[in-house]
Amino acid sequence: MDLQISGRAAMEIKEGEEKSWCLLPDLVVWMIKDRLGFVDNTQMACVCRNWWHASTIYPNQPAAPKAYIMYPPEPDNDDELSCREFIGVSTPTPTTMTNENCEKFTTEFVGAELVFSKRKWLLMKRKTSFFLIHLFTKVRINLPDVGLFGDFVGSFTFLDQQEHQPHRVFLYTNQHHKVWLRIVHIPGDKKWTEYNFVDHRIKSKSAKSVLAIGQKVFCFDFRGRLIIYDMVRNMWKMVDQPEHWRVRCYMVEHQGEIFRFSSKGDRLQQSCPNFECTFRYNDDSTAWERLSYNDVKDMDTSWFLSKFQGCFSAKGQGFNVYYFTKRTFDAKLQYAMMIHTTSRLCVSPYYFRRSPCWARLPGWVNLN
Numbered sequence: 001m002d003l004q005i006s007g008r009a010a011m012e013i014k015e016g017e018e019k020s021w022c023l024l025p026d027l028v029v030w031m032i033k034d035r036l037g038f039v040d041n042t043q044m045a046c047v048c049r050n051w052w053h054a055s056t057i058y059p060n061q062p063a064a065p066k067a068y069i070m071y072p073p074e075p076d077n078d079d080e081l082s083c084r085e086f087i088g089v090s091t092p093t094p095t096t097m098t099n100e101n102c103e104k105f106t107t108e109f110v111g112a113e114l115v116f117s118k119r120k121w122l123l124m125k126r127k128t129s130f131f132l133i134h135l136f137t138k139v140r141i142n143l144p145d146v147g148l149f150g151d152f153v154g155s156f157t158f159l160d161q162q163e164h165q166p167h168r169v170f171l172y173t174n175q176h177h178k179v180w181l182r183i184v185h186i187p188g189d190k191k192w193t194e195y196n197f198v199d200h201r202i203k204s205k206s207a208k209s210v211l212a213i214g215q216k217v218f219c220f221d222f223r224g225r226l227i228i229y230d231m232v233r234n235m236w237k238m239v240d241q242p243e244h245w246r247v248r249c250y251m252v253e254h255q256g257e258i259f260r261f262s263s264k265g266d267r268l269q270q271s272c273p274n275f276e277c278t279f280r281y282n283d284d285s286t287a288w289e290r291l292s293y294n295d296v297k298d299m300d301t302s303w304f305l306s307k308f309q310g311c312f313s314a315k316g317q318g319f320n321v322y323y324f325t326k327r328t329f330d331a332k333l334q335y336a337m338m339i340h341t342t343s344r345l346c347v348s349p350y351y352f353r354r355s356p357c358w359a360r361l362p363g364w365v366n367l368n
Contacts, residue, residue, distance in 0.1 A: 022048045029054040042120070046137045052164075067304045067314065067322070069337065070114055070359040071352055084109050086135075086359060087350065089322060089337065108133055108140070116155040116310045117360040121166055123154055130154060132166055132186075135361060143169060143184060144191045151205060152182070155310065157212045172210035172219045177202045179219055179227055179236075181210075195229060197236040202227075209310060211253045218258055218281075224249045226258075226281070239287050250305040250323075254313040257281065260288070261305065272338065273305055273321055297342055304358045312360050318342075324356060 029051055033041050045055035068086040112126040120135050130152075132141040146152060152171040159167040171182040171192070177200050182192035206221040217229040226239040248263040250273060262277035278296050279288040302314045305323040321340035327347065328334075335356055337348040 022050050024050070024054075026054040026057065030058055030060070033058055034060060043136045046134075067302075067312070068359045068361050069350065069352075069356045070117075071356045072109075072354050086361065089348065089350075114357050114359065115153065117358070118156065118166075118312075119158065119164075120361050121156070122359065123156055123169065125152075125154070130169070130171070132156065132169070135359075139165075141166070141186060144189070146171065146182065146192065151207065153207050153209050155210050155212060168212065170210050170212055170217055172217075173207045174202050174205060174221060181217060181219065181229055183217075183231075197227060197229070197238075199227075199238060201225070201238070209251050211251070211258065213253060213256055213258070218251075218253075220251045222248075224251075224260065239281070241288075248307075250307070250311050252303060252305070252311040252313055254299075254301065255315065259313075261303070263307075272325060273303075273323060273340065275321075304360075306358055310358070310360075312358070327351070 029044075033044060033055070036044060041055070041058075045052045068088050071085050071087065108124070112124040114122055115125050115130070116123040122133050122135060124131055124133060128147055129145050130143045132143065133139070152173045154169060154171045156166040156169045158165075166186055169184050169186065173180050177198060179197040179199075179202060181195040181197075183195070184192050202225075203221065203223070206223065208220045208222045210220070211218045215231045217231065219227045219229070221227075225241065228237045228239065229235075230237070250261040250263060252259045252261065258281035260279040260281070262274045264272060264274040275293045275296055278291045278293075280291055281287065282289045297319045300316060300318060302317040302320040302322070303311070304313070305311045305321065307324075319342050321338075323338055323340075324335050325338055326334065327336040332353070335352040335354075337350050337356070339346050339348055
């Protein structure tokens with residue numbers, strides 16, 4: 001009996017200590033954050049809701065890139081197959097987060113590929129299973145198995161701007177002239193809810209990306225075709241394509257709107273964005289509204305583009321376009337990151353032997 005009382009008392013003391021740490025005044029939290037770098041600051045903000053709130057109003061926010069290149073370096077042995085490096089590229093001084101910075105996911109990345117990212121959450125795919133993982137807190141959410149059917153692309157959304165955990169996950173693929181859309185709610189759903197749309201123009205294995213804005217889900221294939229599912233009305237819509245429609249493209253969600261950037265071949269026959277052929281989806285008029293190069297440039301937005309994995313944007317950093325292409329380096333064809341600005345096109349100092357992708361890991365002020 002004495003031991004039980006002692007144990008209960010010790011537990012109450014521990015709980016009281018944890019509560020007192022969570023109740024630190026904002027000024028004290030700021031004084032601690034003044035001594036930390038970007039990664040440690042981000043991890044500290046994940047401890048509790050009070051520290052998160054103090055971090056959002058912290059006056060000395062460390063410079064944080066809006067986007068990182070998530071890159072699997074060449075492993076020296078089997079133990080390094082889980083290694084990922086995160087290179088921040090949208091700040092004057094590149095920021096690199098190695099596995100040690102990110103608490104080493106020793107098994108999470110083995111055999112897995114990134115599907116979509118937002119607010120430091122990563123949607124990962126391994127064979128027939130999908131899971132969500134937070135890069136800094138290491139919280140993992142396993143999703144229902146999808147089976148052997150289809151090569152799905154995916155994305156997820158949050159309930160509101162203050163929500164810390166994804167609310168819905170979307171998977172999309174094409175098979176036999178049919179769209180297969182699967183949706184799961186977090187938490188609660190034990191299996192995917194499936195929705196289908198049939199049209200002879202739909203080609204098999206052509207799913208490129210899926211985005212959800214409000215109560216509408218936007219499904220894109222590699223030919224730039226857009227198919228929209230309205231979750232409220234339970235209705236499908238295939239959007240007509242404009243004249244002179246170029247097949248290869250990049251699809252981006254920006255501040256609640258859908259943008260489509262055409263691509264073209266450069267002098268080395270590698271794909272690059274063509275800003276003379278840019279469209280914005282407008283449901284109230286002609287569906288696709290063509291924009292000029294100056295229209296896009298004046299938006300004061302950086303664009304992070306990829307042919308195979310989710311593209312996204314960052315407002316308020318000037319007009320910059322980051323994308324990957326292949327270049328010969330050290331007598332080998334490797335991936336290079338290109339930077340397009342209003343004044344020039346340049347090659348970044350980064351070359352990758354294995355395919356890189358974008359990870360959206362913003363600072364705590366801008367949660368998108």
